[in-house]
Amino acid sequence: MTLGAIFKRWIERYFSDEEAVILLLVLVAGFAAIIWFGRMMAPFLTALVVAFLLQGVVSALNRRGIPHLLSVIVVFLAFISVLLTLAFILMPLIWNQLVGLVQETPRMFASGQHWLDEMQERYPNLISPDQMQSWIGVASREISQVGQRALTLSLSSLGNVLSLIIYLVLVPILVFFMLKDRDALVGFVLSLLPQKRALMSRIWNEMDDQIANYIRGKFIEIIIVGSVTFVTFALLGVPYSALLAVLVGFSVLVPYIGATVATLPVAAVAGFHFGLSEQFLYVMVAYGVIQALDGNVLAPVLFSETNNIHPVSIIVAVLFFGGIWGFWGVFFAIPLATLLKALVYAWPRGISQRGEPAAIVVEESPR
Incomplete structure (x- = not known):
C-alpha cells in the first residue's frame, strides 16, 4: 500500500463526516484566536471565566424562585464586594509582606552562609570548601536575579497602572452583561454554528x-x-x-x-x-x-x-x-x-x- 493510499484511508476514517470537519475547523480557529489574540482579549477571557464561575450561583437562585435579573444583581454585588476586599485589604497586606521578604533576603542569605560554614566545619569530609563556595555563588546569582526581577516588575508596574484600572473596570462590566444576557449571547454563538x-x-x-x-x-x-x-x-x-x-x-x-x-x-x-x-x-x-x-x-x-x-x-x-x-x-x-x-x-x-x-x-x- 502506497503512502498516498494510507493517507487517503486515514482521511476517510477520521474526516469522512462533515460535522467532524466543521468541529475541527472550529477548534483550530478557537485555539488560534486565543494564541494570537489572547493578550489583547485577556479582560474578555477573564470575565468569561468569572461569569462561568458565578452562573451556578445565579442558576441556584433562579431555581428558588428568585427572578433572573434580581439574582444577577445579588450575585454581581457579592462579586464586587469580594473584589473590593481583595483590592483594599488582602492585596496591600500581601504586597507589604512581599516587600518585607525582599528586604530581609540579604539577612536570610547571610544566615544561610553562616549555616553552611558550620556544616563545613562539622563535616569537612562531606562538604568541601570548593563545594561550599560553589553553592554560595549560585545562591548569590539567584538572589541578585530575583532582586532585579522584582525591581523590573515594580518599575514596569508603574507604567501599567492605567491599564490595570481599565482592566478592573472592564471585567466587572463584562461579567454583569454576560450573566444578565446569557441566553441571548449563547443563542448568538449557536446561530453562527451549523444546524447539524x-x-x-x-x-x-x-x-x-x-x-x-x-x-x-x-x-x-x-x-x-x-x-x-x-x-x-x-x-x-x-x-x-x-x-x-x-x-x-x-x-x-x-x-x-x-x-x-x-x-x-x-x-x-x-x-x-x-x-x-x-x-x-x-x-x-x-x-x-x-x-x-x-x-x-x-x-x-x-x-x-x-x-x-x-x-x-x-x-x-x-x-x-x-x-x-x-x-x-x-x-x-x-x-x-x-x-x-x-x-x-x-x-x-x-x-x-x-x-x-x-x-x-x-x-x-x-x-
Missing part, C-alpha cells in the same frame, strides 16, 4: 458540567487551602503568613508539581526564622498535614464528578498548555485534557472497533 451539530452538542454537554465543576471546585479549593494555611501559620508564628498562604493556595492549580514547589519557600522562611528547631518541625508537619488533607480529602470531594485522568497526562497537559498560555493554560490544563479525551472518544472513527453503529455516534441527539 449533534456531535458538537454531545461533546459540549459532556464537558459543560465538568468544566463548571472544575472551575468552581478549584476556586473553593484555593480559598479553603489558603485560609487554613494562613490561620495555621499565623498561630505557629510563621512570618509572611499571608504571602505564603496565597502561594500555597494557588499551588493547588498545578497538581503534584505545585505542592512540591510551594514547599521550598515555606521551608526556607520557617528554617531561617526558627532554625532547625522543634518549631520548624511543627511548621513542616502542619504544612504536610494540610497538603495530605487537600490531596486525599478535599480534592476528591470537590472533583468527584470530574473524569479521572492519569497523572502523567495531567503533568503533560500542565507543561504544554502552561507553556502556550501561561497562568490560564495551567488553570485550564485539566479541563483541556478532559476535552481532548472526550474528543478522542466521540470523534467519528473506526466505530466498528468499539462495536457501535456509526449512525449512533453521528446522529445521536444531545443528552
Whole structure:
C-alpha cells in the first residue's frame, strides 16, 4: 500500500463526516484566536471565566424562585464586594509582606552562609570548601536575579497602572452583561454554528458540567487551602503568613508539581526564622498535614464528578498548555485534557472497533 493510499484511508476514517470537519475547523480557529489574540482579549477571557464561575450561583437562585435579573444583581454585588476586599485589604497586606521578604533576603542569605560554614566545619569530609563556595555563588546569582526581577516588575508596574484600572473596570462590566444576557449571547454563538451539530452538542454537554465543576471546585479549593494555611501559620508564628498562604493556595492549580514547589519557600522562611528547631518541625508537619488533607480529602470531594485522568497526562497537559498560555493554560490544563479525551472518544472513527453503529455516534441527539 502506497503512502498516498494510507493517507487517503486515514482521511476517510477520521474526516469522512462533515460535522467532524466543521468541529475541527472550529477548534483550530478557537485555539488560534486565543494564541494570537489572547493578550489583547485577556479582560474578555477573564470575565468569561468569572461569569462561568458565578452562573451556578445565579442558576441556584433562579431555581428558588428568585427572578433572573434580581439574582444577577445579588450575585454581581457579592462579586464586587469580594473584589473590593481583595483590592483594599488582602492585596496591600500581601504586597507589604512581599516587600518585607525582599528586604530581609540579604539577612536570610547571610544566615544561610553562616549555616553552611558550620556544616563545613562539622563535616569537612562531606562538604568541601570548593563545594561550599560553589553553592554560595549560585545562591548569590539567584538572589541578585530575583532582586532585579522584582525591581523590573515594580518599575514596569508603574507604567501599567492605567491599564490595570481599565482592566478592573472592564471585567466587572463584562461579567454583569454576560450573566444578565446569557441566553441571548449563547443563542448568538449557536446561530453562527451549523444546524447539524449533534456531535458538537454531545461533546459540549459532556464537558459543560465538568468544566463548571472544575472551575468552581478549584476556586473553593484555593480559598479553603489558603485560609487554613494562613490561620495555621499565623498561630505557629510563621512570618509572611499571608504571602505564603496565597502561594500555597494557588499551588493547588498545578497538581503534584505545585505542592512540591510551594514547599521550598515555606521551608526556607520557617528554617531561617526558627532554625532547625522543634518549631520548624511543627511548621513542616502542619504544612504536610494540610497538603495530605487537600490531596486525599478535599480534592476528591470537590472533583468527584470530574473524569479521572492519569497523572502523567495531567503533568503533560500542565507543561504544554502552561507553556502556550501561561497562568490560564495551567488553570485550564485539566479541563483541556478532559476535552481532548472526550474528543478522542466521540470523534467519528473506526466505530466498528468499539462495536457501535456509526449512525449512533453521528446522529445521536444531545443528552
